[in-house]
Amino acid sequence: MKSSASSKAKPRSILPGFGISLGFTIFYLSVLVIIPLAGIFVKTSGMTPGQFWDTVASARVIASYKISFMTSFFAALINLVFGLLIAWVLVRYRFPGKKLVDSLIDLPFALPTAVAGIALTAIYAPNGWIGSLLEPLGIKVAFTPLGITLALIFIGLPFVVRTVQPVLQDLDNEVEEAAVMLGAFRLRTFRRIILPELIPPLLTGFALAFARGIGEYGSVVFISGNMPMKTEIAPLLIMTKLEQYDYKGATAIAMVMLIISFILLLLINYLQWRSNRRVITE
Numbered sequence: 517m518k519s520s521a522s523s524k525a526k527p528r529s530i531l532p533g534f535g536i537s538l539g540f541t542i543f544y545l546s547v548l549v550i551i552p553l554a555g556i557f558v559k560t561s562g563m564t565p566g567q568f569w570d571t572v573a574s575a576r577v578i579a580s581y582k583i584s585f586m587t588s589f590f591a592a593l594i595n596l597v598f599g600l601l602i603a604w605v606l607v608r609y610r611f612p613g614k615k616l617v618d619s620l621i622d623l624p625f626a627l628p629t630a631v632a633g634i635a636l637t638a639i640y641a642p643n644g645w646i647g648s649l650l651e652p653l654g655i656k657v658a659f660t661p662l663g664i665t666l667a668l669i670f671i672g673l674p675f676v677v678r679t680v681q682p683v684l685q686d687l688d689n690e691v692e693e694a695a696v697m698l699g700a701f702r703l704r705t706f707r708r709i710i711l712p713e714l715i716p717p718l719l720t721g722f723a724l725a726f727a728r729g730i731g732e733y734g735s736v737v738f739i740s741g742n743m744p745m746k747t748e749i750a751p752l753l754i755m756t757k758l759e760q761y762d763y764k765g766a767t768a769i770a771m772v773m774l775i776i777s778f779i780l781l782l783l784i785n786y787l788q789w790r791s792n793r794r795v796i797t798e
Contacts, residue, residue: 556774559767571768576744577753580769584750585776587661588729591668592676595725596718599676606677607684621678624671629734636667637739659741664749667735672725679721683714712791719788723781730777 560568571577606618624632640647640657647658657663687710733751740747750773757766 553774556767556771559764560771563764563768567764568768571765572772576748577750577769579745580748580750580753581772581776583661583664583747584730584773587664587668587749588726588732591665591672591729592722592726594665594669595672595676596722599673599721599725600680600714600718602673603677603680603684607681621674624674629671629732630738632670633667633735633738636663636670636735640666640739658739659743659747661747663739663741664736664747667739668725668729668732671732671735672728675724675728676718676721679717679724680714683717687713715791716788719784719791723784723788726784727777727781730773 563571602621606614606621637644637658639645640650640663642648642651642656642658644658647656650657657666731751733749733755736749737752740749740752742748742752750769754766754769757763757769
């Protein structure tokens with residue numbers, strides 16, 4: 517009986533200190549994540565339901581939500597395609613200046629967001645290098661939702677490239693060669709063999725780029741023009757409320773953005789889990 521009980525016992529970890537590390541992790545997350553987020557709900561709870569609804573459902577706030585979420589979604593969607601293309605080129609091909617191109621991918625991580633916003637505004641303004649060429653064609657980038665999307669593409673591209681790139685490097689080329697030898701065309705080989713392996717990292721990169729875009733402020737505030745009902749993003753509206761000492765109104769808007777972002781990220785994580793499960797079963 518004693519031997520059977522010991523055989524069913526869960527083996528202890530080789531590395532000790534699980535309790536201490538778990539306690540430190542919970543404490544760290546509580547101080548940096550849980551408590552600040554809980555403060556948003558606590559501060560907003562001081563509003564009556566009518567005040568809360570009047571704040572978060574006003575026409576100006578709804579317009580800022582639409583601009584923030586729509587531009588972030590389309591920017592992440594564009595990065596999903598071109599991030600995969602760039603990662604594919606960096607992994608599968610050799611060309612002069614490859615290391616330089618690979619290092620430039622991380623530039624949005626290191627570059628201050630305000631600098632990126634000023635640079636994009638200077639380039640795409642009607643009197644800028646590219647904006648002056650687009651202006652005669654009737655294409656206006658700066659101070660439009662298109663400019664906001666462009667700024668979010670710039671800051672979100674590394675998230676997709678850096679999540680897809682390691683997976684492409686770990687793919688076995690022999691499987692692709694075997695598929696080609698068996699008569700599969702390149703498109704079918706990509707769709708049936710390569711793409712299923714890339715769907716989880718693509719969804720992860722999309723989620724990271726989308727989440728970064730929703731909360732982005734520095735690179736967008738310059739190129740957006742900050743026109744209410746047209747190009748005003750939700751983070752800027754929160755800053756405006758704070759400057760007016762309307763702390764409850766700012767936290768109410770932030771709480772709605774937090775809830776919507778959390779739901780969308782849960783949905784993306786669920787899709788990622790489904791795709792991982794499908795790959796394992798196949």
